[in-house]
Amino acid sequence: MPELPEVETIARQLREHGVEGRRIESVQVHWPRTVAPLSVKAFAAGVKGATVDRISRVGKWMVVSLGSGWSLLIHLRMSGGFSFTPSAHDRLVLGLSDGVNLHYRDPRKFGRWRLLEDPQRILGALGPDALSRAFTLRGLHGALHARRRQIKPLLLDQSIVAGLGNIYVDEALWEARIHPERISGSLKDAEICRLYRAIKQVLRVAVSNRGTSLGVGMSNYRDLEGNSGGEREKAKVYGQAGTPCKRCRTTLQRLVVAQRGTTFCPSCQRLGPRTSG
DNA sequence: GAAGACCTGCTA
DNA sequence: TAGCAGGTCTTC
Numbered sequence: 001m002p003e004l005p006e007v008e009t010i011a012r013q014l015r016e017h018g019v020e021g022r023r024i025e026s027v028q029v030h031w032p033r034t035v036a037p038l039s040v041k042a043f044a045a046g047v048k049g050a051t052v053d054r055i056s057r058v059g060k061w062m063v064v065s066l067g068s069g070w071s072l073l074i075h076l077r078m079s080g081g082f083s084f085t086p087s088a089h090d091r092l093v094l095g096l097s098d099g100v101n102l103h104y105r106d107p108r109k110f111g112r113w114r115l116l117e118d119p120q121r122i123l124g125a126l127g128p129d130a131l132s133r134a135f136t137l138r139g140l141h142g143a144l145h146a147r148r149r150q151i152k153p154l155l156l157d158q159s160i161v162a163g164l165g166n167i168y169v170d171e172a173l174w175e176a177r178i179h180p181e182r183i184s185g186s187l188k189d190a191e192i193c194r195l196y197r198a199i200k201q202v203l204r205v206a207v208s209n210r211g212t213s214l215g216v217g218m219s220n221y222r223d224l225e226g227n228s229g230g231e232r233e234k235a236k237v238y239g240q241a242g243t244p245c246k247r248c249r250t251t252l253q254r255l256v257v258a259q260r261g262t263t264f265c266p267s268c269q270r271l272g273p274r275t276s277g
Numbered sequence: 278g279a280a281g282a283c284c285t286g287c288t289a
Numbered sequence: 290t291a292g293c294a295g296g297t298c299t300t301c
Contacts (some may be wrong), residue, residue, distance in 0.1 A: 003295060033283085060296080077296050079285080089285085108284045110296065153278085158297085165295055238295085259279075261294080282299080289292085 004163030005206035026095030059162025080111035152180035153258035
């Protein structure tokens, strides 16, 4: 489910709901793999009694800094989410001070909670966060020209830039008019510039819309208020194969790039030089 | 790189 | 019933 904008939305809502400052009084783990490689016992022992100091986000990781000096790093993967009320797929429940229960649900059980003394052990492997100042045009240019890889899988690689997933890569490439299979090292300066701006813009708009919802297949993204997000309606290409391109009216096409479903405009996003016109 | 593994739920 | 899904990790 979540890419950068959804994780950002959830982190903000946890803060707005006053989770920061609360003490974790109880821990229930219903799906032990969620906290692997720690045992449920070790995980609970490390978390119980700690205070939630700060909730932030790096890439797709939610970072919960604890009063103990340790950090809880939460990755929602495909279907993780939070609620203050129980639901069918609760995998972990934190009992907070003042009787608040924070329920982590995750139907597909891919999500992971890591308890670490040094969060850099995980965050250090990430590239710059796509919405941070550390992600620069120069840096993107260098990363693209340093390799010869298809641009889409490169942008999905969290060690290059952190936060993009399948939806926003397709959206950004459409916005920048770049074919998803273009080789990174072949992109011209003007294209890289368009791409850089498109990534920032697409993510900023999505954050201001409080994240996205799939609608196709599993529409289980819900923010803490139970809203499904508004970005879906505004997707320019994701999930829109077969409909006209919003820029040129050409029918959007679907293909598979690096094993990921991909939608693009065959007219706006060309692989090679135009053969005519 | 590519394919499989990890999982469940929804749609065709 | 098969096939697909917003993500990563491991193993060829």
